[in-house]
Amino acid sequence: MREFLKTLGENYRILEIEEEVSTYLQICEIMRKYPKEALIFHNIRETNMKIVSGICNTREKIAKAMGVDVSGIIQRIVEATENPVPIDRYQDAKNFFEVSKKPEMTELPVPTYYKKDGGPYITAGVIIAKDPDTGVRNASIHRILVLGEDRLTARIVPRHLHTYYQRAESMDEPLEIAIAIGMNPATLLATTTSVSITTDELEVANNFQMGEMSLINCETVDLEVPECEILLEGEILPYERAAEGPFVDLTDTYDVVRQEPVIQLSRAHYRENPLYHAIMPAGNEHKLLQGLPQEPRIFQAVQNTVPTVKNVVLTDGGCCWLHAAVSIQKQTQGDGKNVIMAALSAHPSLKHCVVVDEDVNILDPEDLEYAMATRVKGDDDIIIVPLARGSSLDPSATSDGTTTKVGVDATKPLDKKEKYERVSQTL
Ligand code: MN
Numbered sequence: 001m002r003e004f005l006k007t008l009g010e011n012y013r014i015l016e017i018e019e020e021v022s023t024y025l026q027i028c029e030i031m032r033k034y035p036k037e038a039l040i041f042h043n044i045r046e047t048n049m050k051i052v053s054g055i056c057n058t059r060e061k062i063a064k065a066m067g068v069d070v071s072g073i074i075q076r077i078v079e080a081t082e083n084p085v086p087i088d089r090y091q092d093a094k095n096f097f098e099v100s101k102k103p104e105m106t107e108l109p110v111p112t113y114y115k116k117d118g119g120p121y122i123t124a125g126v127i128i129a130k131d132p133d134t135g136v137r138n139a140s141i142h143r144i145l146v147l148g149e150d151r152l153t154a155r156i157v158p159r160h161l162h163t164y165y166q167r168a169e170s171m172d173e174p175l176e177i178a179i180a181i182g183m184n185p186a187t188l189l190a191t192t193t194s195v196s197i198t199t200d201e202l203e204v205a206n207n208f209q210m211g212e213m214s215l216i217n218c219e220t221v222d223l224e225v226p227e228c229e230i231l232l233e234g235e236i237l238p239y240e241r242a243a244e245g246p247f248v249d250l251t252d253t254y255d256v257v258r259q260e261p262v263i264q265l266s267r268a269h270y271r272e273n274p275l276y277h278a279i280m281p282a283g284n285e286h287k288l289l290q291g292l293p294q295e296p297r298i299f300q301a302v303q304n305t306v307p308t309v310k311n312v313v314l315t316d317g318g319c320c321w322l323h324a325a326v327s328i329q330k331q332t333q334g335d336g337k338n339v340i341m342a343a344l345s346a347h348p349s350l351k352h353c354v355v356v357d358e359d360v361n362i363l364d365p366e367d368l369e370y371a372m373a374t375r376v377k378g379d380d381d382i383i384i385v386p387l388a389r390g391s392s393l394d395p396s397a398t399s400d401g402t403t404t405k406v407g408v409d410a411t412k413p414l415d416k417k418e419k420y421e422r423v424s425q426t427l
Contacts, residue, residue: 003184017039021043025113056288059288085203086206087203097216101269113281123286125180126139127154128223129236130222132171136200160197178221180226183227184226187213189289230269242262243257250282250287252282252319287316291319304342306338310358314347315362328355330414339409341407349394354372355409389403
């Protein structure tokens with residue numbers, strides 16, 4: 001992370017905040033004022049550690065971390081997820097970190113973002129674990145609620161880590177985990193890709209790092225983690241549960257309280273003057289890290305049906321989750337509708353999808369609206385699919401998890417192309 005901050009500082013403004021601020025609500029208040037800036041909070045009332053935020057809150061910064069242009073992000077993610085690179089460089093935690101001690105969570109500047117939050121939440125913590133059956137490593141980001149000095153609970157959605165702890169629980173065993181905080185955005189992004197349960201996300205991260213990634217051997221658990229600022233070691237206890245929530249999700253609305261597994265910490269490691277990475281819920285950093293890795297999946301699914309797909313974006317206004325815009329070079333009448341069906345099924349949380357021609361910039365909301373205003377006839381160009389499975393994050397979804405999906409084909413009819421030509425673009 002501190003290596004990336006140097007690169008970031010050379011290319012973007014980093015706002016250094018010297019005034020004293022509290023982790024309780026104040027940090028979040030300042031983050032909301034600067035949605036696209038990188039921030040470093042130097043003076044935290046409750047602890048000696050600094051907080052960093054916004055290191056990957058724009059597509060440009062993420063592209064920089066991946067060593068590509070914004071237009072190359074999707075292809076780079078596809079390349080990395082299809083070609084994980086095994087890691088053979090290891091070092092011990094006690095050599096990498098300056099401080100190793102018993103866990104004391106009050107030493108960390110964990111923010112409480114909003115008044116109704118269930119408590120202080122770690123939001124950039126990557127949980128690393130190994131499958132008790134196969135030994136395959138998993139790395140994934142979870143929101144983590146601090147319960148006490150050495151106790152946490154985390155929202156663990158039914159994916160790989162969930163499968164791991166259930167397998168451990170069925171053998172009456174705890175599941176060893178490590179929580180890494182403060183790493184390079186490309187590594188963070190690798191942990192949010194939807195690869196198969198037999199693929200190690202850290203090997204995807206190693207592809208981003210051109211095979212040069214080195215891992216740190218933990219001290220009290222049999223796990224290896226990426227280089228980070230703060231490392232917590234511990235285990236998910238079998239059968240124990242605690243109330244997790246409320247907490248704000250991608251949609252800027254409160255998620256419900258659930259009973260989630262309890263994490264018992266055994267060890268903490270810090271780099272010298274560690275930089276604690278805090279991600280504001282529903283902020284750009286959160287939306288991009290969660291949503292961006294879904295774009296390649298949609299791109300690939302659309303490409304299978306319409307090979308001339310140009311670009312896919314989960315738009316900011318759609319929380320980088322519920323709305324997709326797809327641009328294509330239309331070759332056959334009806335391509336737009338097929339794209340809609342492919343996109344809606346590739347990302348099950350997708351609710352609305354708009355398809356446009358390649359002369360429309362899908363990163364520009366005004367351009368998208370222009371396409372809908374001038375190229376859509378409601379009776380011909382809109383598909384409505386009622387009662388489809390939707391996103392649990394969508395406040396308008398029904399209690400059985402279904403929603404209505406809508407696709408808008410905003411592409412030009414092939415036989416009247418000149419009528420739709422944008423004159424200012426032909427000059
Ligand atoms: Mn996995």
